[in-house]
Amino acid sequence: MDFYFNEFENRTPPEPVKHSHFRELLYQYLATCNLTLGIWYLVWRWGFALNYDAMWFSLPLAFAESCAFIGSLLFVFNLWKTKDEPKRPVPSSIGECVNDPTEDRPLCIDVLFPTYDEEPELVKLSIRDALKIRYPHEIEMKIFILDDGKRPEMAKLAQEMGVEYITRENNEGYKAGNLRNALEQTYGDFIVICDADTRPFPSILENTLGYFRDPDVAWVQTPQWFFDLPAGERLPVWLKRRLGRPFSWLGRLLEKFYGPITLGRDPFVNDPQMFYDVIQRRRNWANASFCCGAGSIHRREAVMEAALRSYSHQISQEHDAIERQIRKLTKEKYVDKDISSGLKQEIILDTEFTPYKFHVSEDIYTSIILHGDTERNWRSVQHTEVESKMLSPQDLQSWTVQRFKYSGGSIDIFMNDNPLLKKGMSFKQKIMYAASFWSNLSAIWNVIFLACPIIYFLTSIAPVSAYDTTFYLHFLPFVLTAELAMMVGTWGISGYQGKSNFLSFFPVNMRALWTVLRGKKISFPTTPKDRQQGVFLHLVIPQIAVFVLSLFSMGFAWVAYGTGSFGDYSLGGLILNSFWTLNNMMAMWGMIASAFWSPSTDKGEGLDYGIE
Incomplete structure (x- = not known):
């Protein structure tokens, strides 16, 4: 079967960003300045800059700014420093990985591929790569297809490829239940968890098992890498193809001033490097990097021991x-x-008895149980190099399913089984988990940030006492140092697209929050691995509404100000809110464009958004 991603097979993953002690110190300095200025701004904002004539408007914005500042504080803590786990020689026997060195036998490794409805041809590619895994010492490695679909063709595939096949009568617990069922029938010392589309590299074991020489290391998470992300199309090429050769010169001219401009590159902002190379990697210093499922290696003893304590x-x-x-x-x-x-x-x-919690976010739930184990100081390690490749969501519908599960699962844990209120974790670990939970509540204040400039433009009512010099003296230093700190803290990785995506994510996030608040369970649908055809405008109606309202209200306000026909606008207020609105519109546009996106049908011509 010919898969769309065949043309990307020769791609290589990005190298992890090299750590710079100087850059880290600069980030810590800028972040400290920013937080200090943020406190200064909020004290002034609450104490001296509320618009008492429009408290219905002023208070929500002050609340949103305060919530966003808490998020910034947690994010700074997360990014504070890099402490990569030093690599150690790979163990040659189990005795080098446990507290009892007298046990001397080769390591036993189980590589698990849970699957439900993925195509056998796709799983075959993953098994083929898993069979190429190498190790410098004698090792007993078994590969298992865990088929919750109970499909004869999958059993036949396992037989043809010489791997084990496990299924069960029901689908209780979904992926977590599938893994539990497998643990009851296997005995490996270490478990490599893959998704059906996870293609492990031959080096995955020889580059990660050395961490387990420390008997307290419970699991190692490797970065996930989507090798099929659209490469995009440079602006001059796009202009030439759409408008003709003369316009390609315009594209080149623009790039001379702005730098390379690529259209259609990663339209769903799937690139996980920001998450793994920055957020997860920086959590190593607090022993708080959590498991993300695919591409992780687990110590069976840790999973079973923590599960038994949780069960008791x-x-x-x-x-x-x-x-x-x-x-x-x-x-x-x-x-x-x-x-x-x-x-x-x-x-x-x-x-x-559930070694992997029956939950839509069973990976982070397992991390919480292990990090919160009061009788064992279990440790986690975020490995820096990519050790596998997998497929990204290739359409807005698949992306929405995935993000809804991620967001809803985190909010459900926060609301119903909050680890921050339990004993076991250190203060640093609780702060790190709080950062993850808090970010999934951000839609509450992001909606306010999207609505405020629209309200100002349509009413001329300001949410602050005045857009005067005093306001800018408090606001601009805070905002500018935040941008500088973010730039230095995420050096080497593009951050703007992720921030824009975070803002435009609000409808999915709000739906997940509302689902949990109503006491409903977040569903367990698998993320489709094939492109879903069509235009998904119905998924971006809220973003379209924000974009249109923002554009209309901004035009209305400037016309009203120029003609003096309505309201009492100030020039400073119009300029600030216009920049604010343009930022919001750019964030919404990225999500709206992704609803139209489809790959180019002509190979070699690049990819585009499909709209002008």
Whole structure:
């Protein structure tokens, strides 16, 4: 079968950004200045710059600015420093990876490929690459296809390729249940978790198992790399193809001033380098990088041990809760021992033992359980080099499904089983997890940031006491140092596209939040691995509404100001809100354009957005 990504097979992953001690110190200096100026701005904002004549407008914006500042504070903590785990020689036996050095035998590795409805031909590519995994010492490695689809063709594939095949009668727990079922039937010391489309490199074990020489290392997460991201098309080529050769000179002229301009490159902002090479990597210093599923290597002992403790704790909690209800009803101080013992037995029978939590975000849930284990100081490691390749969502519908699961899963954990309120984690770890949870609540204040300039343009009512010199003296230093700190802190990785995507993400984020608040479960649909055909305008109606309202309101306000026909605008207010609006519109435009995006049908001509 001919897959669309065949033409990208020879691509190589990006190198991790080299750490610079000087750049790190500069970032820490700029970030400290920014946070200090942020506190100064917010104190002034709440104390002296509220518009008391329009508190309905002024208070929400001050609230949004405060929430965004908390996010900035958490983000600075996350990015504070880089502490890469030093590489160690690969172990030659299990005795080098455990506290009992007397045990001496080759390592046993299980490579697991959970699958549900992915095409056998796609899984075949992943198995083919897994069979090429090398190791410098004797090792027992088994590869398993975990088929929740119960498909004869997948069983036949496993037989043809000489790998193991595991299925089950039901799909309880979805991927987490699939993994649990596999753990009950396998015995590897270490488990490599892959998605159906994960193509491991031959070096994945020899570059990661050395970390497990430390018996406290529970898992290692490797960066995910989407090798099929659209390469895009340079502006001069795009102009030549669309408008003719003379216009290509215009494109070259623009690039001389602005630098290379590429259209159609990663239209869904799927590139995960910002997440893995910056956010996750910087969490190593706090032992807080979390598992992201595909491309991770787990110590079986850690997963099972932490799961047993969690299981015991869950049973104890339920038992204590029922006993409290009984004592309340009977007015007795104690529950009869025989009754208490019988209750515990019933709870044990009714409670599933789940090494991987039955949850849409089972990967981060497992991380929380391990990091919060009060009896073992389990550690996690974010490996710096890419050790596998996988497929990205190739249309807006697939992207939306994936992001809804990510956001909803995190919000559900935060709302219903918040690890920040439990014992076990260190303060640094809790702050890192708080940063992840807080970012998924950002749609609440992002909606306010999108609405405020529109309201100002349509009413001429300012959310601050005045757009005067005092305002700019407080606001501009805060904003400029934030941009400088972000630029230095993420040096070597493009950050603007990610920030824009974060803002335009608000409808999916709000839907996920509303789903959790209503007590509904986040669904477990698999992310499609094939391009879904069509134009997905229905998915970007909120972004279109923001874009149109922003453009109309800005034009209305400038006309009204020029003619003096409406309102009481100030020139400073119009300029500031115009820049604000243009930033919002650019963020919305990226998401709107992705609804139209489709790859070029002519190979070699590049890719474009499909619209003008």
